[in-house]
Amino acid sequence: MTPKSIVPTAIIPRAIVSKVIIPTAIVPKNRAPRINSKGQIEIAFNWIYILIAGAVILLFFVGIVVKQKTVSEQNLATEVVRLLDSIFIAASSADQSKIFLDTQGLKDYTLYFNCEGGVSEYGIKGQGLPLQNEIDPVFAPLEFNTRGLILWSLPYKFPYKVIDFLFLSPQGMKYLLLGSGVSNSLDDFKHNFISAAEDLNPNLRLEVVELNSVSDLNDLAVNSNELLRIVDFDGDIIIENSPIPSQFLNSEVSVVQFKTDGQNKAVYYYKKGKNGNWERLKNFDPVKPVPIVSLDEEDTAKYAAIFSGNDETYWCNMQKALVRLGLVNKVYSLKTEQIINYYEQDNLLEPAKIVNQCRFLLNAQGDQEVNVPSNNINSNNFNQNNFLPGNLNKDLGSIAGSISGCTELKQCADLIMAARRLNSADQLLPDYSCKNLFSS
Amino acid sequence: MTETIAVLFIFFILVVFGIVFYARYHKISSQEKQDQDLVQKAIDITTKVLVLPELECSQGQSEAQKYCLDLTKLRLIEEKGLFQQHLEEYYFNLFSYSTITVYQTYPLGDPDGWTIYNFPKPGGKNKEPTFFIVSLRDDFPKRSYNYGYIKVEVYS
Numbered sequence: 001m002t003p004k005s006i007v008p009t010a011i012i013p014r015a016i017v018s019k020v021i022i023p024t025a026i027v028p029k030n031r032a033p034r035i036n037s038k039g040q041i042e043i044a045f046n047w048i049y050i051l052i053a054g055a056v057i058l059l060f061f062v063g064i065v066v067k068q069k070t071v072s073e074q075n076l077a078t079e080v081v082r083l084l085d086s087i088f089i090a091a092s093s094a095d096q097s098k099i100f101l102d103t104q105g106l107k108d109y110t111l112y113f114n115c116e117g118g119v120s121e122y123g124i125k126g127q128g129l130p131l132q133n134e135i136d137p138v139f140a141p142l143e144f145n146t147r148g149l150i151l152w153s154l155p156y157k158f159p160y161k162v163i164d165f166l167f168l169s170p171q172g173m174k175y176l177l178l179g180s181g182v183s184n185s186l187d188d189f190k191h192n193f194i195s196a197a198e199d200l201n202p203n204l205r206l207e208v209v210e211l212n213s214v215s216d217l218n219d220l221a222v223n224s225n226e227l228l229r230i231v232d233f234d235g236d237i238i239i240e241n242s243p244i245p246s247q248f249l250n251s252e253v254s255v256v257q258f259k260t261d262g263q264n265k266a267v268y269y270y271k272k273g274k275n276g277n278w279e280r281l282k283n284f285d286p287v288k289p290v291p292i293v294s295l296d297e298e299d300t301a302k303y304a305a306i307f308s309g310n311d312e313t314y315w316c317n318m319q320k321a322l323v324r325l326g327l328v329n330k331v332y333s334l335k336t337e338q339i340i341n342y343y344e345q346d347n348l349l350e351p352a353k354i355v356n357q358c359r360f361l362l363n364a365q366g367d368q369e370v371n372v373p374s375n376n377i378n379s380n381n382f383n384q385n386n387f388l389p390g391n392l393n394k395d396l397g398s399i400a401g402s403i404s405g406c407t408e409l410k411q412c413a414d415l416i417m418a419a420r421r422l423n424s425a426d427q428l429l430p431d432y433s434c435k436n437l438f439s440s
Numbered sequence: 441m442t443e444t445i446a447v448l449f450i451f452f453i454l455v456v457f458g459i460v461f462y463a464r465y466h467k468i469s470s471q472e473k474q475d476q477d478l479v480q481k482a483i484d485i486t487t488k489v490l491v492l493p494e495l496e497c498s499q500g501q502s503e504a505q506k507y508c509l510d511l512t513k514l515r516l517i518e519e520k521g522l523f524q525q526h527l528e529e530y531y532f533n534l535f536s537y538s539t540i541t542v543y544q545t546y547p548l549g550d551p552d553g554w555t556i557y558n559f560p561k562p563g564g565k566n567k568e569p570t571f572f573i574v575s576l577r578d579d580f581p582k583r584s585y586n587y588g589y590i591k592v593e594v595y596s
Contacts, residue, residue: 334516439500
């Protein structure tokens with residue numbers, strides 16, 4: 001029988017070697033301590049080996065957890081932005097509505113809104129993927145942290161509805177309305193804005209402060225880091241490179257200024273300059289101001305200017321509206337042809353007199369002096385309302401032709417004039433029992 | 441050595457089991473997420489169609505009639521293929537991969553309806569239809585209101 005002690009150690013697993021009890025009687029006395037010492041070293045080595053292997057495995061799982069946490073945070077941020085987008089779609093689809101969105105959970109994150117080259121981008125700064133949108137005009141400050149957001153939707157009409165604008169106002173943002181607006185023909189607009197900002201629900205109420213002069217502005221108490229937007233209705237109260245009142249230096253303040261020169265309407269934006277002066281933003285153009293493409297009755301484009309972060313984002317979102325204007329205009333051009341064709345048919349149900357009248361109103365060549373064929377039609381009415389028979393198609397054509405050129409005040413003024421003429425013409429048609437395009 | 445190998449073997453079996461379990465869970469949850477996204481997309485597109493200025497029943501300066509489509513505009517858009525003409529530069533960003541059809545049910549209209557936008561996803565596997573009831577305003581020869589529904593099919 002082979003004694004245990006003479007089994008070659010090379011074929012015994014290392015883990016077992018340390019556990020083998022070797023009878024001391026058959027082992028030379030001088031060798032016993034050496035074997036014990038080797039065993040002890042091996043036990044220590046095994047523990048180190050186990051510790052290292054355990055640490056590596058632990059690190060591997062900790063790494064997975066950390067990576068997963070980062071990915072989850074990024075996914076959550078992306079998901080939140082997608083959710084915001086769905087809320088924005090629903091909000092802008094609800095005509096003329098204000099909605100409060102509780103963003104308490106996002107108060108530690110910075111939301112940002114940008115628009116360049118006709119594409120909006122918004123998301124949570126440094127988190128997740130931003131969302132890009134080429135269609136919907138969203139007017140909002142560039143960056144903000146907030147516990148709540150007011151979403152305000154208004155239709156942009158030119159003169160027919162073109163698109164819905166969505167304005168975002170962070171809860172707690174103050175609008176300081178400066179000047180009377182009388183010198184700039186914006187008096188009504190200012191008062192309309194003040195009443196529109198009011199709401200029975202305090203969550204939906206915009207904080208508006210009326211100031212009549214620069215001295216009121218200088219005396220105003222302001223908290224540090226407060227989000228402020230000064231609106232200069234007179235167009236000459238805020239002057240480029242003039243000093244900013246000292247209490248505003250620690251706040252997030254910016255200025256939007258409306259200027260009117262005859263038919264030309266424009267908007268300027270200012271921010272805090274490095275030297276403590278008002279610095280005019282020139283992202284849209286170094287020289288030219290940003291045109292306001294708005295009919296007087298419909299001030300949506302002016303409202304949009306108040307809520308926009310800067311000149312570039314304002315014009316970028318307005319570009320989206322102008323692109324859509326071209327497409328909606330095509331639909332109305334087709335509908336005009338349809339109405340004209342309808343009155344060209346024989347045996348219509350309407351009385352012959354009305355049919356003739358409508359044929360004339362819709363089909364006459366607009367630029368010519370016209371002989372009014374019916375006693376029912378009062379020619380003064382045409383002049384008073386800037387209406388020339390047969391001009392519907394021409395005005396729709398003028399709108400289509402002026403859209404691409406509307407980057408300068410003059411061309412935008414032509415576009416506005418064409419839209420006004422179209423509006424007057426369309427409103428008059430029902431007075432003569434004729435079908436109209438969009439008014440009723 | 442055998443014990444170590446056995447321990448490692450069981451450890452790796454557990455790891456592989458964990459990975460397989462997680463992969464299956466992840467696959468199922470992302471499939472559910474995709475389905476949810478598709479439904480949400482269908483609802484978003486339907487919402488957009490209902491307030492589309494190209495289709496809505498305008499009333500001048502007043503608010504447009506709710507859930508009402510102008511039949512004259514609808515017919516013209518289908519006939520001239522307006523949305524298809526401007527698909528790439530504009531309407532794809534609005535409606536993505538979808539088909540939008542309007543059907544008239546009272547009085548009974550064309551069973552094929554008016555397909556105003558049609559751009560199915562090439563190789564798309566899923567389709568989510570959404571329906572919404574609308575009134576249809578016809579201005580010719582005299583103003584009348586018909587009834588129908590919009591069918592928005594979204595592909596993924």
